[in-house]
Amino acid sequence: MRRTRLTPEREAELYEAVLALLCEVGYDALTMDAVAARTHSSKATLYRQWRGKPELVARALRHNKPVSLADIDTGTVRDDLRAMVCRADTERMEKDTALMRGLGHAVHSNQDLHRALREVLIEPELAALDAMLRRAVVRGELAADNPAIPYVAHMMFGGFFARPLIEDRPADADYLSHYIEAVILPALGLDP
Missing domain, CATH: 1.10.357.10 (Tetracycline Repressor, domain 2)
Structure with a gap:
């Protein structure tokens, strides 16, 4: 992952929003715009932290992994x-x-x-x-x-x-x- 200024709590919040959207609309309909709107962040912030939707989704799934x-x-x-x-x-x-x-x-x-x-x-x-x-x-x-x-x-x-x-x-x-x-x-x- 790229160097981040996000707090662990904010990062977890973003990941939870991604997973919620993924459940609601599926991968194909999930957009960075929707994640930005749901999390009250900018698309620029999202792209600074993750290379794009595939990496963001993968990292959200990894973060969600209990074991x-x-x-x-x-x-x-x-x-x-x-x-x-x-x-x-x-x-x-x-x-x-x-x-x-x-x-x-x-x-x-x-x-x-x-x-x-x-x-x-x-x-x-x-x-x-x-x-x-x-x-x-x-x-x-x-x-x-x-x-x-x-x-x-x-x-x-x-x-x-x-x-x-x-x-x-x-x-x-x-x-x-x-x-x-x-x-x-x-x-x-x-x-x-």
Whole structure:
């Protein structure tokens, strides 16, 4: 992010407004003008802080993220995976599901948004998950050649996004805990 003169409180306020607008109108209809009007700021201020709408949306989503994988290191991969869902609350997970659904089409049709989400949100989390799994290999919990290791992120994202599609219910912490126990831990060769 560029050097900012915004206070953390003001930055959080801007991010909340972006997410509210995103839920209300979707990504394509969200404009910097609308964000400026909602937050009583100028477009110039927004463009000084963020390169444009894609980066602003990606940073708002990152700011809204309740759990950072980089902050989790319990000493075992089993407990690390469990901690990922224990720290999330159901209301926020429902909101995140709605936000991601609203971004679904835009991510595939807007390369700038796709790039911003990868840089700001996805790549840091993938790096943290990779570090978590490497620690498990170093500790001897997982074999380095375990064929499931490269697919843990896919499994987690799949569980999160599949439930709303299949069951028309959000992926809450209870569901994800069971999913980890029934799918991910066995795939890694670990007993639930």
